[in-house]
Amino acid sequence: MSRPILFGPIEGIEVGHIFKDRKEMMLSSFHRSWAAGIDGNGTDDAAAIALSGSYEDDEDNGDEIIYTGVGGNDSNTGKQTKDQNWEKGNAGLRISMDRGLPVRVVRGSNHESRYSPTSGYQYAGLYSVVEAWEEVGKSGYKICRFRLEYSGQNPKRKTPEEIERSANGKPAQRKEGTILRIIRDTKMALEIKRLYDYKCQVCGDTIPTPGKGRYAEGAHIKPLGRPHNGDDSRDNLICLCPNHHVMFDKGSFSIADDFALMGEEAGGRLILHQEHKLNALNLQYHRKTHGYH
Amino acid sequence: MSRPILFGPIEGIEVGHIFKDRKEMMLSSFHRSWAAGIDGNGTDDAAAIALSGSYEDDEDNGDEIIYTGVGGNDSNTGKQTKDQNWEKGNAGLRISMDRGLPVRVVRGSNHESRYSPTSGYQYAGLYSVVEAWEEVGKSGYKICRFRLEYSGQNPKRKTPEEIERSANGKPAQRKEGTILRIIRDTKMALEIKRLYDYKCQVCGDTIPTPGKGRYAEGAHIKPLGRPHNGDDSRDNLICLCPNHHVMFDKGSFSIADDFALMGEEAGGRLILHQEHKLNALNLQYHRKTHGYH
Numbered sequence: 001m002s003r004p005i006l007f008g009p010i011e012g013i014e015v016g017h018i019f020k021d022r023k024e025m026m027l028s029s030f031h032r033s034w035a036a037g038i039d040g041n042g043t044d045d046a047a048a049i050a051l052s053g054s055y056e057d058d059e060d061n062g063d064e065i066i067y068t069g070v071g072g073n074d075s076n077t078g079k080q081t082k083d084q085n086w087e088k089g090n091a092g093l094r095i096s097m098d099r100g101l102p103v104r105v106v107r108g109s110n111h112e113s114r115y116s117p118t119s120g121y122q123y124a125g126l127y128s129v130v131e132a133w134e135e136v137g138k139s140g141y142k143i144c145r146f147r148l149e150y151s152g153q154n155p156k157r158k159t160p161e162e163i164e165r166s167a168n169g170k171p172a173q174r175k176e177g178t179i180l181r182i183i184r185d186t187k188m189a190l191e192i193k194r195l196y197d198y199k200c201q202v203c204g205d206t207i208p209t210p211g212k213g214r215y216a217e218g219a220h221i222k223p224l225g226r227p228h229n230g231d232d233s234r235d236n237l238i239c240l241c242p243n244h245h246v247m248f249d250k251g252s253f254s255i256a257d258d259f260a261l262m263g264e265e266a267g268g269r270l271i272l273h274q275e276h277k278l279n280a281l282n283l284q285y286h287r288k289t290h291g292y293h
Numbered sequence: 294m295s296r297p298i299l300f301g302p303i304e305g306i307e308v309g310h311i312f313k314d315r316k317e318m319m320l321s322s323f324h325r326s327w328a329a330g331i332d333g334n335g336t337d338d339a340a341a342i343a344l345s346g347s348y349e350d351d352e353d354n355g356d357e358i359i360y361t362g363v364g365g366n367d368s369n370t371g372k373q374t375k376d377q378n379w380e381k382g383n384a385g386l387r388i389s390m391d392r393g394l395p396v397r398v399v400r401g402s403n404h405e406s407r408y409s410p411t412s413g414y415q416y417a418g419l420y421s422v423v424e425a426w427e428e429v430g431k432s433g434y435k436i437c438r439f440r441l442e443y444s445g446q447n448p449k450r451k452t453p454e455e456i457e458r459s460a461n462g463k464p465a466q467r468k469e470g471t472i473l474r475i476i477r478d479t480k481m482a483l484e485i486k487r488l489y490d491y492k493c494q495v496c497g498d499t500i501p502t503p504g505k506g507r508y509a510e511g512a513h514i515k516p517l518g519r520p521h522n523g524d525d526s527r528d529n530l531i532c533l534c535p536n537h538h539v540m541f542d543k544g545s546f547s548i549a550d551d552f553a554l555m556g557e558e559a560g561g562r563l564i565l566h567q568e569h570k571l572n573a574l575n576l577q578y579h580r581k582t583h584g585y586h
Contacts, residue, residue, distance in 0.1 A: 086504060098506050099486075100478025180510065183473040185393025193392075207536055208557050209543045211379060213391050217473065242535035243500055250502045264501050 010104075015125040018117055022050075025106065025121060037070050038089025045101045046092035049148075050121065053110035056080070057137045057145075059227065060113035065105065065127065066227055068137070069093065069144030080139035090144040097129035098250075100180035102151060126151055128179040131223070131249070133289040145227075151179050181246070189218025192237045192276070200241035201271045202253075202261065207241060217245045221255075222282040228289070235279040238270070254291040255283050262291070303397075308418040311410060315343075318399065318414060330363050331382025338394045339385035342441075343414065346403035349373070350430045350438075352519065353406035358398065358420065359520055361430070362386065362437030373432035383437040390422035391543075393473035395444060419444055421472040424516070424542070426582040438520075444472050474539070482511025485530045485569070493534035494564045495546075495554065500534060510538045514548075515575040521582070528572040531563070547584040548576050555584070 010028065019025045037055065039048040049067060051058060056079065059066035069090035072082035084090065096103050105124040107116050115124070131147040198206045198214035207215040219240045222230030230236050240248060244265075247253055253263035257280055259270040272278070303321065312318045330348065332341040342360060344351060349372065352359035362383035365375035377383065389396050398417040400409050408417070424440035491499045491507035500508040512533045515523030523529050533541060537558075540546055546556035550573055554561040565571070 091504060094504060094506070098502055098508055099483050100476075101480075101483065180476040180478040182475050183393075185473040187394075190392050190394065205536075207539055208545050209391055209540070210545060211384060211387060213387070213543075215391055215539055215543070242539050243498075246500055246508055246535050247502070250506075250508070252501050252503060 009102075009126065013123055015123055017123040018119075019106070019121040019123075021120060037068075038092060044092065045096035045099055046089055046103055048104040048106065049093070050106045050108060051111040051113070051116075051124075052108035052121075053112060055143075056139070057143055058111070060107070060111065060115055061226070062115055063150040064226075065148040067093075067146045067148055069146065072141055072143070080137050080141040080143065083142040084134075084144045085142075086134075086144060093129050093146050094132050097132055097146075100128065102126040103129060103148065105148065124150075130179060130182060133251070135227075135289050149179055149182070181249075183217055183242075183245070184224070185218060186224075186232045188232045188234060189237055192218050192234060193239050195273055195276060196239040196271070199239065199271075200244050201238050202244040202265060202268065203241060204271060205241050215242075216240065217242055219245050219248050221278065222285045223249075223290075228285075230282065230285075233279075235277050236282050238278070248286075249290065251290040254287040256287075257283060262287075302395075302419065306416055308416055310416040311412075312399070312414040312416070314413060330361075331385060337385060338389035338392055339382055339396055341397040341399065342386070343399045343401055344404040344406070344409075344417075345401035345414075346405060348436075349432070350436055351404070353400070353404065353408055354519075355408055356443040357519075358441040360386075360439045360441055362439065365434055365436070373430050373434040373436065376435040377427075377437045378435075379427075379437060386422050386439050387425050390425055390439075393421065395419040396422060396441065398441065417443075423472060423475060426544075428520075428582050442472055442475070474542075476510055476535075476538070477517070478511060479517075479525045481525045481527060482530055485511050485527060486532050488566055488569060489532040489564075492532065492564075493537055494531050495537040495558060495561065496534060497564060498534050508535075509533065510535055512538050512541050514571065515578045516542075516583075521578075523575065523578075526572075528570050529575050531571070541579075542583065544583040547580045549580075550576060555580075 013028065037050050037052060038046050051060060051065070054075070055068035055073060057068045069084050070088060071090070072084045073080050086094065093103070103126065105127045106121045107113070107124050108121050109117050109119050127148040128151040129146050130149050133145050134142055135145055137143040193216045196216070198216040200206070200216060209215050216239050218237050220230050221236050221238065222228055224230050224232060247264060253261050253265040255270055256262055259272055261268040261270060306321065330343050330345060331339050344353060344358070347368070348361035348366060350361045362377050363381065364383070365377045366373050379387065386396070396419065398420045399414045400406070400417050401414050402410050402412050420441040421444040422439050423442050426438050427435055428438055430436040486509045489509070491509040493499070493509060502508050509532050511530050513523050514529050514531065515521055517523050517525060540557060546554050546558040548563055549555055552563040552565055554563060
């Protein structure tokens with residue numbers, strides 16, 4: 001293709017901009033791909049996605065979107081008729097996630113959500129891909145799934161002080177990129193981290209912090225929040241260093257029922273305290289959805 | 294003290310609740326400490342903070358608060374007359390950060406911001422402590438500083454779908470804890486990560502991800518955003534693994550002008566590409582504000 005891919009914001013196109021149809025988006029380089037939901041070639045990251053109502057499993061909660069990858073569906077009915085795989089646009093969105101690159105999101109009028117425009121396509125702004133996994137969709141076929149979080153400049157955050165500082169010639173806006181990862185913590189995670197004395201259950205290391213502190217992260221085996229809805233319970237939590245937390249969430253390694261490590265950590269075994277039981281169904285869930293491929 | 298410290302949400306007290314005065318907060322165990330801004334004893338994490346207008350360096354941007362620690366100020370004028378140090382409530386807030394525990398925030402009517410109540414004290418909700426550092430305040434004395442981000446349940450995120458699911462007996466709310474870390478990324482960070490082939494400049498390791506991917510994080514030496522306002526430029530960025538990124542941001546190690554590592558990584562030296570120059574002033578800034586203590 002001769003038209004270059006443009007990433008990030010496009011000058012002159014503000015959040016809320018309405019395109020009459022896909023053709024108008026093409027002309028502006030905004031969303032190059034005519035029919036596919038994801039604008040990306042599988043080698044580079046994805047520049048844009050469209051929520052067009054073609055995928056029955058999409059969930060649109062405004063600032064958070066659970067998005068279904070491309071492929072395997074009947075273009076007329078939107079029903080899945082085959083498994084999806086981690087190629088093309090799906091690979092592209094994973095690259096966007098790993099590199100922390102922003103993805104432009106547009107919503108079409110055929111997409112059913114309270115955020116959809118009544119006609120044409122509306123630019124929803126820049127989003128970050130913060131999670132990728134696979135699952136069996138409503139159809140019974142494997143689908144690639146992504147969680148996107150809004151990461152554009154939020155006008156609601158602009159306070160009078162900022163506007164004033166801008167007038168004074170001082171920095172006015174938060175210069176922020178996309179969100180690469182959000183590490184959340186819970187009370188239960190603290191309990192598990194204490195049980196392991198902040199040592200990683202994979203490598204045994206702890207992260208020293210000033211003031212004799214130690215740092216570790218509680219990793220939920222079956223993730224919290226939509227659509228996984230894992231529990232914040234002892235048997236769904238492990239204590240990991242940030243490096244192994246990244247690897248676990250991204251599926252670089254998984255844990256077998258006998259706690260042998262699989263994938264990049266194959267040959268190792270999860271360190272397990274005698275008072276700590278893990279939920280075998282959740283370990284299986286992680287292997288199936290986020291596991292090593 | 295006989296009254297136990299209560300952490301997290303307190304039943305019956307919703308965001309927006311107004312307390313007539315500090316005494317009323319005391320009776321509810323909401324903010325135990327009568328005069329100090331931080332409710333915490335320095336051994337445990339801090340349960341609550343009050344924005345009362347006593348510290349001239351506080352910045353309140355609503356969802357984000359740049360908060361000054363306790364100590365060293367004249368209780369009548371709010372002016373600093375001595376250095377602050379990392380003890381008592383300041384130590385407590387750092388524990389809250391490391392453990393990812395929520396802190397209740399109240400705003401007093403004497404605190405000057407667009408979010409302040411006209412009288413009494415208003416509960417602003419649960420916040421996460423996401424950054425701690427020290428700097429020289431307007432007074433010329435050292436102050437301890439914290440960045441807090443709103444992390445409570447945001448009613449704006451509740452969509453009709455969620456309410457419906459709740460009625461169906463399925464999980465309705467995102468079960469989320471506080472935010473422990475937000476890793477942001479920028480285009481420039483990608484350039485630096487590519488320069489180092491996603492290898493950490495401290496340990497030389499890379500994080501493997503599925504699909505032959507590699508993961509690293511771009512760390513800004515002088516942080517982006519208020520109040521540091523570091524640049525998103527090559528000379529202000531280094532490529533780190535998540536573990537060393539945590540350690541650098543928390544001040545477990547610093548970098549000397551000759552790139553020798555200080556603190557927990559003493560004895561080592563930063564790996565530096567011949568095409569990569571670092572800004573010496575920013576290295577100094579990191580040592581002074583986030584450096585090893």
